[in-house]
Amino acid sequence: MYFPSMSFPLGVEGQAAIEAIAACDRLAPKLLELLAQHDHAATMARPDWSGPHRDAFEARFAGVERALIAGGYWVLQVRHAAVTRLAELTVQAEEAAGLIPATGPR
Amino acid sequence: MSDGVLCSARPADLLEYTRETGDVIWQLRNGLVTFDAAVEEYLSASGGWLIGLIKKLGYRDPLWNAVVDLDDLSSWVSHVAWAFAMAGAGGDIHSTDLVSTSTLAVGSWLDPVEWKPAAHVRPGQPGDWLRAFNPLCRGYQDGAGYRGSGFIQGPDGRLYPLVAPFVTRDGTEYNADNGLAPGQTSVLELDGSDQGWTTVWESIGVERWREDPGVWDKVWMGVGSTVGGRPSGSAESDVEKLVLMPGMAPWFGAPADRPPEEPTPPPYMVPAAPDYAPPGQPDTMYPGSVAGAAVSGGVPMLIEGFGGGLMADLGSFDAFDVTFQENAAGDVRALYKRVYVGFDDAGEPYADSVWVTGPENNDHVLINYAP
Secondary structure, eight states: OOOOOOSSOOHHHHHHHHHHHHHHHHHHHHHHHHHHHHHHHHHHHSTTOBSHHHHHHHHHHHHHHHHHHHHHHHHHHHHHHHHHHHHHHHHHHHHHTTSSOOOOOO | OOOSSEEEEOHHHHHHHHHHHHHHHHHHHHHHHHHHHHHHHHHHHTTTHHHHHHHHTTOOOHHHHHHHHHHHHHHHHHHHHHHHHHHHSTTOTTOOSOEEEEHHHHHHHHSTTTOOGGGGEEOOOTTHHHHHSOGGGGTOBTTBEEEOOOEEEOTTSOEEEBOEEEEEETTEEEOBOSOOOTTOOOGGGGGGTSOOOEEEEEEEEEEESSOOOOHHHHHHHHHHHHHHOSOSSBOHHHHTTEEOOTTSOOEESSOOOOOSSOOOOOOOOOOOOOSSOOTTOTTOOOSSOHHHHHHHHHHHHHHHHHHHHHHHGGGOEEEEEEEEEEOTTSOEEEEEEEEEEEEOTTSOEEEEEEEEOSSSTTOEEEOOBOO
16 A cells, blocks of 8 residues: 655645555455456366367466456556656655755756 | 367356356456546546556556456356257256267357358269268168268268158158158158167258359359349348248248349340341341341340349358258268249249259259158
């Protein structure tokens, strides 16, 4: 979880970034949980399933799993971008509040 | 996908996968809706700053694509469960019984429309058909037996001899049943002398029995149609109105349309010069030379050809019912029925049924249905 300092205003963008980070923090572990649940679902079908349909299933199953993992990676990238931007906004807010020396326009 | 191998599954197990995956999909959708709302608000607040970054990251909405893929996979598994149930569990998709059957049987329920018989009829070398299907061993006696010469390659890749059964009852030859009363003998089993066939797959539908003719083929077929009437065969809309039921004669489920238009009437023909002058008048001259007459005769023929050619491809369709069977001895056979729609002089539709026995156009046995 990301716990931003609320002692100075971050503006609308800052608040939206905090919400986006929180959304990423909710979704990323949820994806892992759903991956595990999907894996469990497949174990229900597999025991006596054989033949070319089973082979086709395994290929498609692996594709879906890859897509979910890739989606989880993308969520982490979005989170990283939002955290980076929030850090910039925080510095700007601290400069504006006179808490740190100004570093010039960004 | 190979169709000639065995496969097995418990329909209820596959259904359980789809049930639990349905829950996964529901949770994933809800999670993404919440996520998207937060990210879109951020995109809006950032004034486009993040949009550029997301594009740089190569955002392609991967999670929603995953939802679609997962949904497709779940639907497909459900379809496979149903196909296994139909192939070996009496249609009960909740069956916990282990269904072990051929991929052909399952595939026929999964993809029944992809395979059309007309494209799979094969000729046989002399004697091939007899060796594959010896009519002498099938009670070819007492006016009953099988006719045939060719083969059809089934969806499983195997060649099945095409057979056209016949029996003789009170001096009349019959080639198929039109329903069977309890205890009544079947023409397809030669009135009891060749029993024990079980159907492993059956497909009923509408097909194109010949390729779309080329332009010049259509022209020449059109010329023929204006001379000989409507092209043989049936239009797709005609045969789609037929109802085919296994073991029954076809009937019309809806009135068949009359031909959309009658064959193109012959255009005015410029009289051509006769080839020979009248007897005793060797110097008689006719307007135009012989070559000119040929040209003047050729133009209307082309007009006629194009006019009739527009209709030529209308007659390229049939309704079909193809059945693949095997018996306890491991013998196989196929019964391939085609039904064409014609129109009598009063414009009333009628259905002609034939057994297809080979790849040639005359490899047909007209079916007389037993009462």
